[in-house]
Amino acid sequence: MGISRISGLAAAIFLATAIGPAHAAGKPSDAQIAHIAYTGGSIDIKNAKLALTKSKNADVRAFANDMVRDHTAVNDKALALVKKLHVTPEDNATSKSLVKQQDEERAKLSKLSGAAFDKAYIDNEVAFHKTVIGALVTTLIPSAQNAELKNLLQTGVKIFQGHEQHAEQLASSLK
Amino acid sequence: MRAAMLCSVAVLLLQIAGAQVGIAGEVVQVKINDLAFSPVDITVKAGDTIEWVNNDFVDHTATATKGGNWDIMIVAGQSAQQQMTKTGTIKYFSRFHPDMTGTIYVVND
Secondary structure (H helix, E strand, O other), X not given: OOHHHHHHHHHHHHHHHHHHHHHHOOOOOHHHHHHHHHHHHHHHHHHHHHHHHHOOOHHHHHHHHHHHHHHHHHHHHHHHHHHHOXXXXXXXXXXXXXXXXXXXXXXXXXXXXXXXXXXXXXHHHHHHHHHHHHHHHHHHHHHOOOHHHHHHHHHHHHHHHHHHHHHHHHHHHOO | OHHHHHHHHHHHHHHHHHHHXXXXXXXXXXXXXXXXXXXXXXXXXXXXXXXXXXXXOOOEEEEEEEOOOOEEEEOXXXXXXXXXXXXXXXXXXXXXXXEEEEEEEEEOO
């Protein structure tokens, strides 16, 4: 098991723990759920933009472009929905933890280059998507009160599952 | 005058007959909903055109991987077309979402 794989697993455990407190303290509100979902998308766009500045691998760059395109589309849809519902996304401990953990991850990634960067970036994408999907399925979707928000999150899960599978295929090819 | 009128009637009858038997050159739709092509497998005649209708809010592509050589961008909420010129089996997928796959069987008219 390589360092980047351990880092990916650590990220998954950290994020699972981070999402726990909001759930333990009671179900997150729709305003908090919207904030967490939007934050997750924004983080992945930042990760992808870093990959686009550092990677020369065509497959990794194509994946990063896919992440920018899809997460921008999901976040645009989420913004339009909260506007329509007159909901103001509310920052919360889970969103803060996600940002902190992935800021640290990007700081580590930025020190890598070449194949080492590609592998660490993709491993982190597998772990990050796995954790976000887990949080959506177990906590965020069941807690969402508004039907349109719930529906958007469910579509998001399908999109992110595709991302995770794509990242796993790439991770295998980068070994 | 009479000859021209007869000619017009004949053309009209031919057009109706053509529509009834489904002549080659039709536009056949494949819908995209929730990250899936529908139908996944489709049979068309050589000369027909596939129109992919993207009902998702994310972009997709229809990219031939076997039996064809095309890569069609299908923007979110829009549609895109590709004519099937030769008979055969074409496998395709969405480059942006590789788990989205489909097959087109192109048969003789």
